[in-house]
Amino acid sequence: MGPRILILARGYLGSHMSAPGIRATAQARVLAEHVPGAQVTLAGPNEDFEQPADGAYRVTRWSARNLLQLTAAHDVVISSMLPPHIAIFYPWKRYVVDLFSQYAMEWMEVGMQHYEGRHRDAWAERTRAVLGMQLTLADFILTCNERQRDSYIGMMTSLGLISPRVYEADPTLRRYIDSAPHGIRPEPPVPGKRVLRGVRPGFGENDRIILWNGGIIQWYDPATLIEALRLLNRDDVKLLFLGASYPGIRELGKGVRFQDAKAIAARNGQLNRTVFFEEGWVSHDEAKQYVLEADISVCTYFDNMETRYSHRTRFVDLIWGELPFICTHGDVLAEEVAQEGWGLVVPEGDAPALARAIAKLLDDRELYARCRANLAAARPRLQWRETLKPLIRFCMETGEPISPKWERLPGLAQRLTAYTARRAVFNLFDRKLKQRSERLEAAEKKERLRQERLARFAGGGSAK
Template sequence: MGPRILILARGYLGSHMSAPGIRATAQARVLAEHVPGAQVTLAGPNEDAEQPADGAYRVTRWSARNLLQLAASHDIIISSMLPPHIAVFYPWKRYVVDLFSQYAMEWMEVGMQHYEGRHRDAWAERTRAVLGMQLTLADFILTCNERQRDSYIGMMTSLGLISPRVYEADPTLRRYIDSAPHGIRPELPVPGKRVLRGVRPGFGETDRIILWNGGIIQWYDPATLIEALRLLGRDDIKLLFLGAAYPGIKELGKGVRFQDAKAIAARNGQLNRTIFFEEGWVSHEEAKQYVLEADISACTYFDNMETRYSHRTRFVDLIWGELPFICTHGDVLAEEVAQEGWGLVVPEGDAPALARAIEKLLDDREFHARCKANLAAARPRLQWSATMQPLIRFCREEGEPVSPKWERVPGLAQRLAVYTARRAVFNRYDAALKRRSERREAAEKKERLRQERLARLGAGSAAK
């Protein structure tokens, strides 16, 4: 009998998944197939996720009520954010934290959009506390690329987790923290029914289609792409922003960037003429048809620390679909685009350069074909069974982790306490913000009703 493995997905599972749900589902499949005798349970926050047709693993819902029961009945627990409650099983369970984003930088960006002043400071302190707790609890850590791995090794060193004993056991640290990039769909890209040309209003049979594959959140720069299309002034080029509100992630809804992008397109006269927006979230299955029907893809963002450590998972479907794409300088995948010849890379905020890149990729058929061939060549090394080899290896191994559990106990106790305190402080600010918002809404409603009453009185007087 193999290990009992529990994967706690932090994103929605099922038809409408974003990167966290897609990655957790792929991990369940890979571990069920490649770890001998493994009994895999995939648990998500939503109730409507279906069981896999072949029964390779079990799907269930997890919540605060059943979390401890789920954890108690498994040997290995995997999550992108391990809930602090499961630390009660620390001596007996093996924990994997899947840090496929550099959350310190990503959450800094989230904090800049959603919070101000001391509330933002409390958010940053909570972020540091939760990451410290995650790194200390984990027996094995995954990242999505080598830059992320280096940054987390730095954090682990500052937390005292890379002790002489750990280094002696594994000078490479690969058995403690390793890279596992986001993989691609296992099936081959075979075009199906059309979803745009001749189907969606505004998309003609001969139109050239650019796909923005994913949502529009604070670290993205759709304005530069919209301006590039305005500079080109071509009615035969249509741009579709494929995602809006992320499923199950309230912080990543239709925020400022999304609303600004629509406003710019409307002001330019491009909205629903050459630029289109999906208001919801296209299902994981349907999304591939958009990728296969588009001519190219484009994604522009800011060259900041979030970008430096990111791994743009939205690019993975483009690689799978052999769809040449344009992106901004600064991240790991942008370097691969340039080195591997998957498309073109442009400077941040440079609309003229982006416009030239769009015309090059759309109109130079020979260059476009070379990019497609290069993307096809990358497919074997990006299969989930290949990218998840470090996780497969860990789940197959038996024995003590590289970092002894007893060595981490004092730090874990301290960091659990710090996280609990930081979360309480942040929640107080959150509650105060909610009360202020409710009072403001009540005052606005009261004023609106007063104005409506005055308007009715004025209309009555005029009638007399």
């Protein structure tokens, strides 16, 4: 009998998945196939999912009501954010936190978009508290790249988690924290039915298609791309922004960047002529058809700390589909694009340079073919069964974790208390913001009704 493994997905499962759900589903598949005797349960926050056809693992819904019951029934619990409630099983369970983003920096960007003043400060304090709690609760930690791993090791050191005992047991710390990059789809990239040319209004048979593969969040820079297309001034080049509202993630979606991008395209006369927006979220299965039909992909963003530590999971489907792409410099995958020859890298905010890169990648057939060949060569090492080897190894181990639980227990108690307090403070600010918004909305509605009454009265007077 192998280990009973529970994967708690923090994003939606099923057809309309974003990166958290895709990653959790891949983990379930790989662990079921590569950990001998493993009984794997994949749990998500939504109900509209299907069981795998081959029955390799079980899919269920998790909520506050059944979380403790699910945890009690399993030996290993894996999540990108471990719920604090399961700490009551800390002495007996093996916990894995999958920190596939540098959340301190990512959530700093989210806070800048959604909160102000002391509310934003409370958000930042809550972020620090939850990360400290996650790192202390976990027996094993995954990241998506080596930069992320280095940053989290620094945080772990400051929390006192890298003790002499831990370092003596493994000076590399790979048995405590390791990198597991986002993998690619297992199926080969075979084109299917068309979804753009001759199907979607505005896309002709001979058009060259640029795909922005994903949503538009605070840290992305669509304005530079739209300006580059204006400078390029080619009616045969069409850009599609694929995705807007993230499924099951309230903080992400149609925010300031998305609205600004649409406004810029409209002002330039590009909207629905050369620049198009997908307003919803395309299903995971259908998204691959957009990748396979596009000529190139472009993703532009800002050179900041979020970028430095990021691992752009939207690039992974481009590698799978052997679709050459252009990106901004600054992150790990941008370095790989330059080193591996997957496409071109441009400076932040440089629209003329981006316009030249787009023209080159679209029109230089020799460069294009070379990029496609390089992408095809990268596909084997990015299969999920390869990238998740550190997680497979941990789940197959039966001994005590490299960081003794008793050594982390005092810090865990302290950090659980700190997180509870910081969350309460943040929620208080959230409630006040909601109440203020409701009052403003009520006042605006009252004023609209007053104006409507005045308009009707004036219209009646004129009629007389």
